[in-house]
Amino acid sequence: MNIHRTVVAAILLVASTASAEFAGRDPRYPGFAEQNFSLPFRAMFIGAHPDDADYQFGATATKLVKAGARVVFVSICNGDNGHQTMDPQALAARRYNETQAAAKVYGIEKYIVMGEHDCLVEPSVDLRKRVTRLIRSFAPHMVVTHRACDYHADHRATGQVVNDATYLMGVPLFCPDTPVPETLPFVMYAGDRFTLPRPFRPDMLVEGDDVIDTTLEALGCHESQLFEWLPPEYGIDPNSIPKGRTERIAFLKKNIPTDLLLNVELHPDVVKRAFPGKNLKYVDAFEICEYARPPCQKERAFLASLGFRWMDDGQSRGSK
Ligand SMILES: [Zn+2]
Numbered sequence: 648m649n650i651h652r653t654v655v656a657a658i659l660l661v662a663s664t665a666s667a668e669f670a671g672r673d674p675r676y677p678g679f680a681e682q683n684f685s686l687p688f689r690a691m692f693i694g695a696h697p698d699d700a701d702y703q704f705g706a707t708a709t710k711l712v713k714a715g716a717r718v719v720f721v722s723i724c725n726g727d728n729g730h731q732t733m734d735p736q737a738l739a740a741r742r743y744n745e746t747q748a749a750a751k752v753y754g755i756e757k758y759i760v761m762g763e764h765d766c767l768v769e770p771s772v773d774l775r776k777r778v779t780r781l782i783r784s785f786a787p788h789m790v791v792t793h794r795a796c797d798y799h800a801d802h803r804a805t806g807q808v809v810n811d812a813t814y815l816m817g818v819p820l821f822c823p824d825t826p827v828p829e830t831l832p833f834v835m836y837a838g839d840r841f842t843l844p845r846p847f848r849p850d851m852l853v854e855g856d857d858v859i860d861t862t863l864e865a866l867g868c869h870e871s872q873l874f875e876w877l878p879p880e881y882g883i884d885p886n887s888i889p890k891g892r893t894e895r896i897a898f899l900k901k902n903i904p905t906d907l908l909l910n911v912e913l914h915p916d917v918v919k920r921a922f923p924g925k926n927l928k929y930v931d932a933f934e935i936c937e938y939a940r941p942p943c944q945k946e947r948a949f950l951a952s953l954g955f956r957w958m959d960d961g962q963s964r965g966s967k
Contacts, residue, residue: 855929
């Protein structure tokens with residue numbers, strides 16, 4: 648710990664004991680936002696690509712919307728490299744339309760595409776500012792993103808940008824044109840399969856089996872991906888892909904995208920413990936980010952009332 652951090656820690660210690668109001672604004676303070684929580688619950692998924700939310704947050708979004716929550720998806724890039732043959736500009740336009748079709752299936756409020764180029768996302772200061780403004784404007788209770796250790800450079804950069812914005816979004820002089828909202832979010836990472844520097848830790852689980860039809864319907868909106876770009880990558884003969892919408896969704900049901908199976912495959916014991924007596928195939932999983940405030944008890948209770956299972960010990964992570 649350097650001198651600066653020691654001084655800051657000392658100031659925070661004094662402030663947190665002297666002023667409950669100050670402590671309430673410090674994202675590291677465990678009780679933060681407890682007094683500010685009110686419905687509707689607001690959730691924002693910030694992914695790198697125009698279909699990431701659908702793989703990692705589809706079931707969760709479906710259930711949140713059904714419960715009256717406000718949900719926004721964000722794609723940092725426009726997806727203009729995700730095809731073998733299409734013109735990048737035409738592909739970006741097509742993928743934007745695909746996001747809007749998926750948004751309608753879920754009934755989410757918005758599917759924002761920020762327009763960075765595919766495969767070129769950088770955790771720049773400019774992007775940090777734009778993401779900060781976006782989060783402040785919506786004032787979500789919960790933000791979900793990628794971990795910054797991931798196979799795809801765009802996922803890593805996106806996770807890094809959200810990590811970078813997480814503390815700064817509470818700093819009023821950073822991007823002063825967009826005021827700091829009363830509620831700053833807790834941040835969660837979506838489930839992944841990567842093990843370095845350490846494997847993903849499932850702190851909250853959401854059953855996906857009971858809404859898998861909606862998830863597949865929404866995923867199927869990303870036609871350029873599910874039925875053109877990805878099949879050859881997964882060894883599926885492109886000629887075996889049907890043409891009609893109904894037939895394509897039926898095809899997806901028979902050929903479930905492997906990303907939807909990931910969390911149950913990697914954490915079978917945790918899933919069994921979370922959902923005893925059920926033999927689930929699809930689960931969304933989330934890890935609490937320690938750079939943000941922890942979810943407060945009212946938020947935990949609201950999400951638990953939707954059937955979401957908290958698997959951490961309930962103690963605030965990152966509150967020290
Ligand atoms: Zn992606």
